[in-house]
Amino acid sequence: MRLVYVLGLLSLIGVGALWCGWYGLMKRRLAAALAAVCVFGGGALLLLAVLPTYSFYGPTVTQHSAAGKSVALTFDDGPYPPYTDELLAVLQQNKVKATFFMIAENAEKHPQLVRQIAAAGHEVALHALQHRDFLKLSAAEQQQNVAAGKAILEKLSGAPVTLLRPPHGFRDWSVMATLRHNGLTAVNWSVIPRDWTNPGVDVIVSRVMEQVHPGAIILLHDGDSPKYQDSRQQTVQATQIIIDKLRAAGYNFVTVSELLAKGE
Ligand SMILES: [Zn+2]
Numbered sequence: 001m002r003l004v005y006v007l008g009l010l011s012l013i014g015v016g017a018l019w020c021g022w023y024g025l026m027k028r029r030l031a032a033a034l035a036a037v038c039v040f041g042g043g044a045l046l047l048l049a050v051l052p053t054y055s056f057y058g059p060t061v062t063q064h065s066a067a068g069k070s071v072a073l074t075f076d077d078g079p080y081p082p083y084t085d086e087l088l089a090v091l092q093q094n095k096v097k098a099t100f101f102m103i104a105e106n107a108e109k110h111p112q113l114v115r116q117i118a119a120a121g122h123e124v125a126l127h128a129l130q131h132r133d134f135l136k137l138s139a140a141e142q143q144q145n146v147a148a149g150k151a152i153l154e155k156l157s158g159a160p161v162t163l164l165r166p167p168h169g170f171r172d173w174s175v176m177a178t179l180r181h182n183g184l185t186a187v188n189w190s191v192i193p194r195d196w197t198n199p200g201v202d203v204i205v206s207r208v209m210e211q212v213h214p215g216a217i218i219l220l221h222d223g224d225s226p227k228y229q230d231s232r233q234q235t236v237q238a239t240q241i242i243i244d245k246l247r248a249a250g251y252n253f254v255t256v257s258e259l260l261a262k263g264e
Pocket of ligand 1: 076077127131167168225
């Protein structure tokens with residue numbers, strides 16, 4: 001079931017109730033109460049779809065507190081040269097494994113980068129075939145996007161893809177059913193430094209250090225979907241400092257799948 005249909009139905013009921021109240025077909029107080037329920041109910045359903053942490057529509061992983069002082073660095077929207085290459089060099093120098101939620105169309109453009117990421121022991125995960133808001137796609141379009149994206153990444157990386165982060169983190173009943181159908185777990189995040197706005201290296205680092213906690217999933221970006229024009233130099237530089245500071249604070253780095261397997 002798609003959220004847009006439910007919101008449309010609630011809007012119709014709300015407007016219909018107000019219309020009936022206005023023309024005396026229903027007590028005005030009852031009509032106003034019904035309209036209010038529709039507005040607040042619709043607003044709540046929308047918030048539960050766009051806020052990253054709720055599992056109202058289905059299980060959504062945002063952290064794994066049983067993992068102790070392990071955290072997962074995740075990078076979205078790539079591969080995107082030269083920043084993905086620079087990031088891989090930073091991760092390799094520091095012997096850190098990360099998770100890349102890729103746009104499959106970008107992966108097709110840069111197959112060598114995908115192979116390099118997989119060969120280095122990082123986890124290849126799916127963001128989408130194209131960076132589109134899944135809430136606006138029909139169930140058939142969601143299925144096409146997810147199945148095609150998964151097939152491309154599995155072919156390029158040579159490894160099964162089991163995790164998906166929906167674009168913007170948005171999901172509803174239909175998105176979660178599509179993920180289940182394709183054997184994918186929904187993964188959002190618990191630490192969000194908003195690096196895609198390029199707020200400055202120090203700001204990215206300080207936001208991560210303020211929000212970090214045992215079992216955190218940290219959202220960063222090596223890509224810039226869908227425009228591919230902004231630099232990700234700040235993220236690359238910040239990643240080195242984040243690794244240093246988190247290691248000094250006793251944290252270690254694992255992929256998302258490794259994080260989820262800890263403490264079982
Ligand atoms: Zn994204």
